[in-house]
Amino acid sequence: MNVAKLTTGLPRQCFRTAPCRIVRGMVAARSVTTGAAASSTPSGSGDFDFDLFTIGAGSGGVRGSRFAASYGAKVAVCELPFDYVSSERAGGVGGTCVLRGCVPKKLMVYAAQYAEEFKAAEGFGWTLPAGAVQHSWTSFIEAKRKELQRLNNAYKNTLNNAKVTLIEGRGRLVDPHTVEVDGRRYRARNILIAVGGRASRLDIPGAELCITSDEALELQECPKKIAVLGGGYIAVEFSGIFGRLGAEVHTCYRQPLPLRGFDGEVRKFAADQYTAAGLHLHPGVTPVKVVRQDDGRLTLTVQHGGPTGHTEELRDLDQVLMATGRVPNTSGLGLSEAGVALGPRGQVRVDEFCRTAVPSIWAVGDVIDRIQLTPVALMEGMAVAKSIALNQPSQPDYWAVPSAVFSHPEIASVGYTEEAAAEVYGDLDIYSTSFRPMKNTISGSPLRTFMKIVVDAASQKVVGMHMVGAEAAEIMQGFAVAVKLGATKAQMDSVVGIHPSAAEEFVTMRSVTRKVRKPEPAAAS
Numbered sequence: 340m341n342v343a344k345l346t347t348g349l350p351r352q353c354f355r356t357a358p359c360r361i362v363r364g365m366v367a368a369r370s371v372t373t374g375a376a377a378s379s380t381p382s383g384s385g386d387f388d389f390d391l392f393t394i395g396a397g398s399g400g401v402r403g404s405r406f407a408a409s410y411g412a413k414v415a416v417c418e419l420p421f422d423y424v425s426s427e428r429a430g431g432v433g434g435t436c437v438l439r440g441c442v443p444k445k446l447m448v449y450a451a452q453y454a455e456e457f458k459a460a461e462g463f464g465w466t467l468p469a470g471a472v473q474h475s476w477t478s479f480i481e482a483k484r485k486e487l488q489r490l491n492n493a494y495k496n497t498l499n500n501a502k503v504t505l506i507e508g509r510g511r512l513v514d515p516h517t518v519e520v521d522g523r524r525y526r527a528r529n530i531l532i533a534v535g536g537r538a539s540r541l542d543i544p545g546a547e548l549c550i551t552s553d554e555a556l557e558l559q560e561c562p563k564k565i566a567v568l569g570g571g572y573i574a575v576e577f578s579g580i581f582g583r584l585g586a587e588v589h590t591c592y593r594q595p596l597p598l599r600g601f602d603g604e605v606r607k608f609a610a611d612q613y614t615a616a617g618l619h620l621h622p623g624v625t626p627v628k629v630v631r632q633d634d635g636r637l638t639l640t641v642q643h644g645g646p647t648g649h650t651e652e653l654r655d656l657d658q659v660l661m662a663t664g665r666v667p668n669t670s671g672l673g674l675s676e677a678g679v680a681l682g683p684r685g686q687v688r689v690d691e692f693c694r695t696a697v698p699s700i701w702a703v704g705d706v707i708d709r710i711q712l713t714p715v716a717l718m719e720g721m722a723v724a725k726s727i728a729l730n731q732p733s734q735p736d737y738w739a740v741p742s743a744v745f746s747h748p749e750i751a752s753v754g755y756t757e758e759a760a761a762e763v764y765g766d767l768d769i770y771s772t773s774f775r776p777m778k779n780t781i782s783g784s785p786l787r788t789f790m791k792i793v794v795d796a797a798s799q800k801v802v803g804m805h806m807v808g809a810e811a812a813e814i815m816q817g818f819a820v821a822v823k824l825g826a827t828k829a830q831m832d833s834v835v836g837i838h839p840s841a842a843e844e845f846v847t848m849r850s851v852t853r854k855v856r857k858p859e860p861a862a863a864s
């Protein structure tokens with residue numbers, strides 16, 4: 340199954356290529372009992388230590404293990420020892436999201452938001468004497484570390500309470516029913532690969548001088564000047580964090596706009612807002628090299644346009660953050676030797692049940708490189724737990740997966756972009772609005788909000804919703820329910836707004852902004 344082509348609702352994978360209508364047929368087929376056998380028993384052998392052995396205790400691994408155990412399976416999971424920065428030897432129960440992804444990133448976003456709030460407060464009559472408001476990076480990092488330790492322990496307790504055996508160490512496949520952890524072998528009826536991914540570094544001179552998101556969450560001090568390479572989720576989120584915390588931020592990406600795969604209007608609006616918020620955007624550039632200056636700071640060289648384009652130096656940088664994608668953690672895992680097929684990026688190839696070519700081996704989460712989001716890894720882990728432990732072959736449902744980018748301002752989406760919807764449905768009605776949020780009328784902030792509804796003209800179903808602005812994530816989660824349930828525009832219009840709020844705009848946009856119509860086929864001459 341080509342989920343990259345089929346999935347909808349998420350920018351990266353779904354909107355790059357046009358999703359096809361089959362996906363909705365597949366949605367209806369969720370949790371059906373098909374010919375796919377649920378759990379696997381090797382011929383002539385029943386002597387297993389566990390029903391399920393999971394490699395990796397991140398989002399997908401913990402969820403799959405915990406639910407399989409709750410359904411009565413005997414489960415073990417192995418995970419690398421804890422550290423804040425991941426490596427070949429370090430990880431920690433909780434995985435990327437909890438220890439070096441969603442959670443610490445969102446804590447940093449909260450830290451950064453205060454800067455904006457202090458500024459806004461003056462417009463509302465507050466006086467903040469010069470120098471009275473200071474941010475201690477050290478105290479923040481300490482508090483963040485404490486919270487991550489708490490969460491790491493909480494996840495261990497969750498596994499323990501679910502009666503999942505936790506084994507610390509690096510797992511490796513020996514054969515379709517055997518996992519080796521630091522020299523000790525375990526036999527399992529089923530094996531779940533949930534090893535996630537890690538930040539990839541560009542192969543340019545000076546790459547070793549750069550940091551990735553792991554280190555960005557663990558810096559000794561907030562950089563005064565930083566270059567961020569990439570225009571994806573991580574690049575724009577960290578640009579917003581460091582920008583609000585006072586750094587001069589240069590965000591460098593190859594495309595004309597950041598956030599490839601998102602709705603075109605959203606990308607344009609977001610780029611304008613990032614500039615208004617103070618980021619220095621460098622579109623259409625390719626990083627060439629990074630060198631250490633005599634004073635210890637860094638110089639980044641970028642090239643404009645193609646290989647013949649002129650080069651530009653960004654000097655006096657405290658840090659260069661590579662946010663140029665993540666690669667699956669599959670090297671040295673023994674997957675190919677066990678017969679598991681890998682894709683070109685090293686991702687584990689699975690079918691619609693998250694099962695690999697080897698019937699006893701399953702894989703979920705970032706390692707299968709479908710949609711790299713925690714809630715998706717959780718959904719896949721639950722599906723595998725049901726398939727294995729309840730003998731109910733279950734498919735994850737990728738339609739209308741909402742997502743948010745915690746940049747400044749925030750972005751959230753569900754369903755199709757206008758570009759993808761036009762390919763799928765042909766004729767669309769587009770409703771959009773842009774306005775200055777009430778708070779910013781006197782806060783002094785130049786930031787505006789953008790909202791957009793994509794409607795299939797024929798059925799009048801809302802097939803995509805997009806927002807750039809404060810609280811976009813919180814607002815979009817609720818509307819995702821409506822999109823997933825197939826709400827029409829008229830049904831949405833029938834909902835009474837909550838006033839005064841930004842969210843009410845989504846139920847009060849009554850006039851079509853644009854009609855997108857499929858071009859008529861040229862008449863035969």
Ligand SMILES: Cc1cc2nc3c(=O)[nH]c(=O)nc-3n(C[C@H](O)[C@H](O)[C@H](O)COP(=O)(O)OP(=O)(O)OC[C@H]3O[C@@H](n4cnc5c(N)ncnc54)[C@H](O)[C@@H]3O)c2cc1C
Binds near residue numbers: 398508511705
């Ligand atoms: C900076 C950042 C911010 C993010 N923000 C968000 C967000 O806001 N919202 C969102 O939905 N998603 C976000 N993500 C993505 C999200 O973190 C991932 O999609 C999610 O963690 C994937 O879960 P997983 O179970 O596939 O892998 P992981 O959570 O990466 O877990 C894999 C685990 O396997 C362990 N492991 C690896 N190899 C082995 C081995 N051989 N033996 C034993 N253990 C092993 C690792 O140590 C790790 O703990 C973010 C990611 C990053 C990097």
Ligand SMILES: NC(=O)c1ccc[n+]([C@@H]2O[C@H](COP(=O)([O-])OP(=O)(O)OC[C@H]3O[C@@H](n4cnc5c(N)ncnc54)[C@H](O)[C@@H]3O)[C@@H](O)[C@H]2O)c1
Binds near residue numbers: 571573592626743
């Ligand atoms: N809020 C969230 O939900 C959230 C936050 C962070 C990360 N994530 C997940 O983690 C994944 C990884 O995040 P990411 O931002 O690293 O990846 P990404 O795929 O979103 O962005 C990678 C960026 O690097 C650029 N790039 C890739 N190769 C390059 C090269 N050779 N030279 C120059 N630029 C190059 C790409 O063009 C793109 O702009 C995301 O896809 C997302 O699914 C989600």
